[in-house]
Amino acid sequence: MSVEAYHLAVLQVVVPLLSAPFVVLLRPRGLAWAAASAASAMAFAIAVSLTAGVLSGDEYRYAVGGWAAPYGIEIRVDALTSLLLLVVTGASLVALLAGRRSLDVDIDDARQPLFYGAWMLALAGLAGIVVSADAFNIFVFMEVSSLASYILIAAGPNRRALPATFKYLVMGTIGATFYLIGVGLIYMMTGTLNLADMAQRVHEVADQRPVLAAAGFIIVGLALKAAVFPLHAWLPNAYTYAPHAVTVFLAACATKVQIYVLLRFDFLVFQGNLPGHEFQFSHFLMPLALLAILLASGVAMMERNLKRLLAYSSVAQIGYIMLGVSLLSATGLSAGIIHIFNHALAKGALFLAVACLGMHIQGLRLGDLAGAAKRMPWTMAAFVIAGLSLIGIPGTAGFVSKWLLISAALAEGSLGIAVVAVVLIGSLMAVVYVWRVVEAAYFQSPQAGSPEGRHEAPPMLLVVTWAAVLGNVYFGLAPGLPIKLSQAAAASLLQHLP
């Protein structure tokens, strides 16, 4: 590996991190956006080359400050990491490119540099969590990304964004503090903060009560931050009242990064060492995942606000991810992991279409969408295709993950049949809630007084939306890359199991 490639792992964090103060200092309108987009594009390029490196068999381990782990902080990139990095940086880039016009409307010029600065910090924080191999360092970057996302969500035009942000802030801080307590208890029993070192040393004290309590605190804390049902209360309003571009960014990656930490921590540190922990983990998560799929989809079917409908659908989709993980098999895990990628594609494209709709339709209740298909045909077509991917129709990305999930469940015997049934019912429910939007947009006649004729979203936004939609189709037809990454990731997670 060349010297440049060696530094890439840390640059993934440093580039967006250091771009933030620059962005804040920029004055003229538009420049802050351009700088943020450029830095975001650079971060995406780094993620792509890291992925290429991982696929060609490189392993990135970087000792920050030149101090070897466990004394210093280590950064490492493997298949799972690179998949998440692609999602995080890609979502940020797409949302920034698409969001310029709508953010200009929502945020006054004077505060735009601050807003984009916060955006870069959110990106850097998420990237920092993903690459870090140190339990406490993960907490620090978790806080960078959380604080920055509170700012982004509070920028929403509706005043309801403020209580939603406050709720997110309180629950997010509780989740992070629970995580911190767990890390503290493990540190107390092992004396180390490095995850790999922890995994080795926790073995000797695996039967001690503080370690068991730590496992509980870490799982609950991260589940709270990942909006795992029933700890999802902060998510619907936060996603609904945030500016559209922010929703695209955060819905695609914020909760998934927390799930990633949960997987990494639990499989690496606990499952190989704590006797019987894998069954506790699986028995804890599987019922929650099944309930999440059924109940959150049910709420989405009843919901009248388009963004909140999609937000509840996100809670259900987190259920699918956790369901795959809780099967604890190689196929199940890779189904869960690939759904992180595919759901980011589908939900990202859906929220991009929502951003297009939001350019001309205020309120975004389903009633307001009447006749939208005539006014914005391209947007609605994009929405329909992305919706198909969310449902899991063959030929779209969503199908790939559901197929893997079902085949993993079938390998489990009679329990698997029940799981498959829930997956199918959940998909049918997704058909219903996507159909409700389609029905409103295509088949209801517009209200009197609404403008006639075609009135599409700005071209830039539309192009990005369609790029995301085509991504759904491409990765549905040629899912080689995410499958390869997720299988490698699942294998490396499972190797710690006894």
Place this chain on the structure above:
Amino acid sequence: MTVFTVFFIIFLLTLMVITALAIVQTKNLFAAAMLSGIFSLMSAMIFFLLDAADVALTEAAVGAGISTVLFLGALALTAENERAGTAGRAAALAVVTVITAVLVYATFDMPRLGDPNAPAQLHVAPWYLEKTPEYIDVPNVVTAVLASFRGYDTLGETFVVFTAGIGVLFLLGKAPVGQPKVSPAMTFAGKTGLRHYQIPRVVGRLLIPFILLFALYVQFHGDYSPGGGFQAGVIVAASVVLYALLEGEEQARQALPAWLLRLMAATGPLIYGFTGVACMLLGGNFLDYSVLAHDPVHGQHYGILVIEAGVGVTVTGVLISIFHSFAARGAK
């Protein structure tokens, strides 16, 4: 630890629990803010007794100083009394009882306080104590770990402060819709400060230079004794808050204009980050200060000096900006 210290710790801890209960109980938010300041002072004492002098200094400056100022600034803009009571008390109490039971159950396997054979004392920590004189050569090991061994965490911490600064400027930078209701005391202090009160004014003005001097001592003596950039920044911010109280918000803004504070808030993280980048360009890893000079130990010294300065600049800029954001909201 003598028996006397142990009993003093137990006494303080019990007092902390009582204070915490009082904080939750009282309906008067002003009293709650003050009590939480007292709570912080007591925890600072505990930290000092438990051999964490740096943390004690920080907790005293942050918990009793800055957070009380922030609470007062926010209370002046919102409400002084809690109107509604509690909701779902039974459910909350049930959850609380369960978690407490789990935690107390877990404690019985924990190493006892001060146990020299606790795992945390046998792994990693001894390496820091042993190698600091050799690699970093500063007397305060906490500073060595903070700034070098785990310097990447501290970089993150600096950016957390920066994020908070951006956030408050962003949220309170938008002009309020309609006329906010402002407490008279806040407006009064905002316009003229305490100019008509000779004694506080004279003594306060006398003290400010000494406070700044102390901040510089804390900043640059952090290698030798408790302290460092963060604590120094907090102390500088405290002196500016004092100045604004004495001379009025306007005067303080003129002394340190908003653009300068914003520049400071953004420059500090850049100083820190680009020190790391410079290390990379000189052939080391990110934040590996050893390459900054011919002698690795000297390099570490330079690196720590520069990044501590970066932290200090950030914290000063951000905290004063936050204070102004709250205070100016009232003055309008």
Place this chain on the structure above:
Amino acid sequence: MEILELYNYWVFAILLMIGFYAVTAKLNLVKKLIGLSLFQSAVFLLYISMGPVEGGTAPIFHADVTGRVFSNPLPSVLILTAIVVGISTLALGLAIIVRIKEAYDSVEENEIRELDRQ
């Protein structure tokens, strides 16, 4: 004596839960934040209690260090960071509360929920 050396951890658990109760049960938003900072302070106590060693002193090397025992510096470092994170969260939370007050003219959760329902 032995049993009293776990007292720190019990107080940590109790303080944590007092803070948690205030965050979840109280309706006033400022009070919630005060509870949240109590909640975080409790964690500081947990970490710092891992630091000291019997007969040790704060890890600062003065002139003569031979034969002296020093306490663990790492928990101090971690908690310094955590304190900074705590104050940052607090500042942001208070700024949001000020904006909520301006938008709703109330800082009570139940009243805000009522206003949103209209």
Place this chain on the structure above:
Amino acid sequence: MAMVVDVASWVLLTVGGFFVLVGGIGALRMPDLYTRMHAASVTDSLGAMLVLGGLVLQAGITLETVKLAAILIFMLFTSPTAANALASAALLAGINPGLAKPWRQEPRS
């Protein structure tokens, strides 16, 4: 000699502690704000001076003594000023020294 210094320092510390205690009791027991402040001022004048003096004797002629002296000087400056600011703020907020009247009207029995 060392013995004498040690005893003197402990005497100072104990007496100082006594005054701090008296200040605390006064702050709790006095009837209104101004008298409470009056009582509390015992803590940071006499109490603090004696305690710090005792500590100076413990420390001997070192850098610590200089720091303790600096603390003493700053306390002597700041605590009366803070008391003054507090009292005038209380007066401004409309809290009257209410002690005079009820004390006089109290029937002697």
